[in-house]
Amino acid sequence: xxxxxxxxxxxxxxxxxxxxxxxxxxxxxxxxxxxxxxxxxxxxxxxxxxxxxxxxxxxxxxxxxxxxxxxxxxxxxxxxxxxxxxxxxxxxxxxxxxxxxxxxxxxxxxxxxxxxxxxxxxxxxxxxxxxxxxxxxxxxxxxxxxxxxxxxxxxxxxxxxxxxxxxxxxxxxxxxxxxxxxxxxxxxxxxxxxxxxxxxxxxxxxxxxxxxxxxxxxxx
Amino acid sequence: xxxxxxxxxxxxxxxxxxxxxxxxxxxxxxxxxxxxxxxxxxxxxxxxxxxxxxxxxxxxxxxxxxxxxxxxxxxxxxxxxxxxxxxxxxxxxxxxxxxxxxxxxxxxxxxxxxxxxxxxxxxxxxxxxxxxxxxxxxxxxxxxxxxx
Numbered sequence: 494x495x496x497x498x499x500x501x502x503x504x505x506x507x508x509x510x511x512x513x514x515x516x517x518x519x520x521x522x523x524x525x526x527x528x529x530x531x532x533x534x535x536x537x538x539x540x541x542x543x544x545x546x547x548x549x550x551x552x553x554x555x556x557x558x559x560x561x562x563x564x565x566x567x568x569x570x571x572x573x574x575x576x577x578x579x580x581x582x583x584x585x586x587x588x589x590x591x592x593x594x595x596x597x598x599x600x601x602x603x604x605x606x607x608x609x610x611x612x613x614x615x616x617x618x619x620x621x622x623x624x625x626x627x628x629x630x631x632x633x634x635x636x637x638x639x640x641x642x643x644x645x646x647x648x649x650x651x652x653x654x655x656x657x658x659x660x661x662x663x664x665x666x667x668x669x670x671x672x673x674x675x676x677x678x679x680x681x682x683x684x685x686x687x688x689x690x691x692x693x694x695x696x697x698x699x700x701x702x703x704x705x706x707x708x709x710x711x712x713x
Numbered sequence: 714x715x716x717x718x719x720x721x722x723x724x725x726x727x728x729x730x731x732x733x734x735x736x737x738x739x740x741x742x743x744x745x746x747x748x749x750x751x752x753x754x755x756x757x758x759x760x761x762x763x764x765x766x767x768x769x770x771x772x773x774x775x776x777x778x779x780x781x782x783x784x785x786x787x788x789x790x791x792x793x794x795x796x797x798x799x800x801x802x803x804x805x806x807x808x809x810x811x812x813x814x815x816x817x818x819x820x821x822x823x824x825x826x827x828x829x830x831x832x833x834x835x836x837x838x839x840x841x842x843x844x845x846x847x848x849x850x851x852x853x854x855x856x857x858x859x860x861x
Binding site: 546547548549568569570571573574577578581582594596597600603604 | 777778779780799800801802804805806808809812813825827828831832834
């Protein structure tokens with residue numbers, strides 16, 4: 494997958510590192526000249542110095558072939574412009590924008606951003622325990638991203654519920670390292686049966702992670 | 714107060730976003746012509762640019778925040794003109810005014826001509842001072858050629 498990220502700061506660095514670890518082709522566009530130099534030395538990514546809402550810069554970043562554009566600057570007007578130009582000029586199918594003013598989340602959706610997200614809303618949601626039940630959490634890369642460890646919760650409708658671990662068609666490069674069930678950790682054996690609401694610790698090489706997720710969730 | 718201008722389409726209530734050289738001049742002219750004008754700028758000292766005859770309201774705040782536009786009663790405006798030096802801000806505020814607050818006439822100042830062509834395609838009225846100046850200069854040449 495080809496991803497373009499426009500923005501600056503730690504969020505861009507850590508996301509790019511994670512995406513690169515998953516085997517994505519990442520291009521970063523930052524306005525900060527110094528940061529561009531630092532990022533290009535630290536990351537397995539292409540880094541451009543420029544204004545990500547400038548059509549010429551987006552074109553140079555490979556927008557014509559990108560599947561996703563992420564706009565992560567601290568200014569809502571820039572994030573909107575990046576997404577709209579990417580979508581309308583370069584036909585980028587998916588655009589994701591950080592929304593700083595939570596009231597702009599709905600507006601961004603109306604103005605054509607595929608996924609607007611507001612950090613304020615997410616944090617408020619966590620505090621109010623309204624956050625959606627996410628299936629995947631704590632994805633983190635180990636050994637410079639050659640292996641990732643993540644936690645996947647099994648929904649009641651998951652196709653692997655009630656199946657034995659030995660019967661799963663797990664790819665070579667992945668395994669279930671542990672199962673968290675009612676607060677206890679189970680080390681799985683071949684005859685361990687999976688149950689709904691189990692949380693599986695998945696250890697996987699980046700290349701087969703998508704296959705594992707499809708297997709566990711039943712989604713494409 | 715009824716606008717003094719006789720044109721039927723002259724706006725009664727105008728919101729001007731940006732109070733630099735262009736915005737303050739525009740707001741002062743509109744106010745003198747009889748429109749009710751609200752000017753928004755994030756820098757309070759910018760309002761000093763307004764002509765002494767300006768009789769409208771000033772709101773200091775960031776116009777990309779919905780609450781600032783609400784404070785300016787944008788939903789009641791006949792017209793919104795976004796003329797800050799920030800193209801992206803102008804384009805966003807113009808779209809929000811049009812799509813969310815249903816302002817009938819909305820225009821954005823866009824200096825970058827590449828960006829202007831993108832937004833024109835999806836129906837945002839834009840004014841590019843850069844392009845206008847270029848056209849004016851080139852137009853002056855053409856006239857000279859025609860006369861000579």
